[in-house]
Amino acid sequence: xxxxxxxxxxxxxxxxxxxxxxxxxxxxxxxxxxxxRSKGLLSRTGKSCRLRWVNKLRPNxxxxxxxxxxxxxxxVELQAQFGNKWAKIATYLQGRTDNDxxxxxxxxxxxxxxxxQKPPTSKPHKNNGKTHINQVEEMxxxxxxxxxxxxxxxxxxxxxxxxxxxxINLPDLIKPxxxxxxxxxxxxxxxxxxxxxTVPSFESSLGYNFPLLPEPDPxxxxxxxPECQDLVPEPFDPIFVDGFKEKKCSECVCSSQKLGTxxxxxxxxxxxxxxxxxxxxxxxxxxxxxYFEHIPTSSDQ
DNA sequence: AACGAAACCAACCGCGTTCAT
DNA sequence: GATGAACGCGGTTGGTTTCGT
Numbered sequence: 001x002x003x004x005x006x007x008x009x010x011x012x013x014x015x016x017x018x019x020x021x022x023x024x025x026x027x028x029x030x031x032x033x034x035x036x037r038s039k040g041l042l043s044r045t046g047k048s049c050r051l052r053w054v055n056k057l058r059p060n061x062x063x064x065x066x067x068x069x070x071x072x073x074x075x076v077e078l079q080a081q082f083g084n085k086w087a088k089i090a091t092y093l094q095g096r097t098d099n100d101x102x103x104x105x106x107x108x109x110x111x112x113x114x115x116x117q118k119p120p121t122s123k124p125h126k127n128n129g130k131t132h133i134n135q136v137e138e139m140x141x142x143x144x145x146x147x148x149x150x151x152x153x154x155x156x157x158x159x160x161x162x163x164x165x166x167x168i169n170l171p172d173l174i175k176p177x178x179x180x181x182x183x184x185x186x187x188x189x190x191x192x193x194x195x196x197x198t199v200p201s202f203e204s205s206l207g208y209n210f211p212l213l214p215e216p217d218p219x220x221x222x223x224x225x226p227e228c229q230d231l232v233p234e235p236f237d238p239i240f241v242d243g244f245k246e247k248k249c250s251e252c253v254c255s256s257q258k259l260g261t262x263x264x265x266x267x268x269x270x271x272x273x274x275x276x277x278x279x280x281x282x283x284x285x286x287x288x289x290x291y292f293e294h295i296p297t298s299s300d301q
Numbered sequence: 302a303a304c305g306a307a308a309c310c311a312a313c314c315g316c317g318t319t320c321a322t
Numbered sequence: 323g324a325t326g327a328a329c330g331c332g333g334t335t336g337g338t339t340t341c342g343t
Contacts, residue, residue, distance in 0.1 A: 010313070012337090034328060046328070051312070054330090087331055098331070103310060106333090111308080 009043040013052055017042055021049055022057055030058070055099045062095035067104055075101055 013021075020041050028035075030053055033046030042049065056063065067075070071093055078089040086098035086105075093101065 012311075031329090045313095047314090047330090048312075050329070055311070084332065099311075102332070107308060107310095114307085 007043060008037075008045055010048070013056075017044070018052070018057060021052060024049075025053060025057070030054075055097050058097075060095050061097065062100075065095075067096075067100075071096065072104075075104060079105060 021036065024036050024041060030050075033050040033053075035046075036042050036049050037044060037046060044052075055061075074092055075089060078092055082088050084102075084105075086102040090096050090098040090101050
């Protein structure tokens with residue numbers, strides 16, 4: 001028994017272990033992770049227990065759901081704003097963990113890196129069932145990782161979803177549909193501000209009132225408010241900032257006032273243009289297209 | 302059907318921060 | 323203030339699943 005406890009178990013969690021962990025959390029709350037092992041309940045480290053709870057067992061998680069277009073857009077915007085502060089970004093996305101966001105981002109990054117680094121081939125493009133991404137892989141010249149980062153900031157692929165190319169147009173991404181964003185944020189705030197005891201959840205059955213996730217403070221975090229200019233994280237993506245230049249900051253403030261200064265204003269007026277096919281490519285830096293052949297559209301087929 | 306590549310996801314590790322003593 | 327334990331976060335890795343050929 002003692003020996004068993006000394007040996008730290010690693011690897012996938014069993015449902016029994018999950019159950020033990022859930023019982024512990026229901027009794028003591030999501031803390032005292034180390035005591036789980038010291039009490040002999042599990043031979044996992046406190047760290048591991050916490051991670052399991054945060055990423056899989058916590059109530060209200062969107063496990064197994066692909067990122068929606070809105071979530072994707074938010075991640076892109078927030079990543080440009082905060083950098084790789086995944087935990088912070090995750091607080092803006094209901095039901096998503098930092099791990100989710102991190103995985104989403106790195107997967108996206110890898111995909112784009114591959115797209116931009118594969119040398120062009122001389123093979124004819126037949127487009128027989130190939131996605132446009134596959135074609136790009138064959139056509140785009142090698143590219144530095146900086147370029148990848150840059151492009152990542154402005155594009156969204158939405159590859160994981162079934163509507164593979166019904167993606168957000170880059171202009172839409174850089175100049176998001178403001179009204180939509182407002183609505184989304186307000187509904188998000190509404191959810192976040194709803195006390196957990198009013199939300200049917202895990203807590204009611206297990207008897208512990210889980211604390212709300214820390215609510216992001218968009219006012220403090222938004223570098224676009226004049227009063228927050230000092231808080232702009234460095235390095236701040238210059239091109240991303242460029243996207244905002246045409247709009248005066250006063251407009252940000254006005255918009256934020258409309259929302260009681262709680263909206264993370266992206267400082268842009270609406271672009272009601274809906275996502276359409278090929279939006280992904282429309283949004284790439286123009287140089288890239290020097291290497292492109294004509295990409296067939298749906299009307300070509 | 303088999304195989305390889307890509308995508309996805311869960312979990313670990315190292316390091317920095319916070320907190321109690 | 324110094325120290326150590328606990329915690330939280332970001333980066334990375336490795337296993338599994340999905341997809342295309």
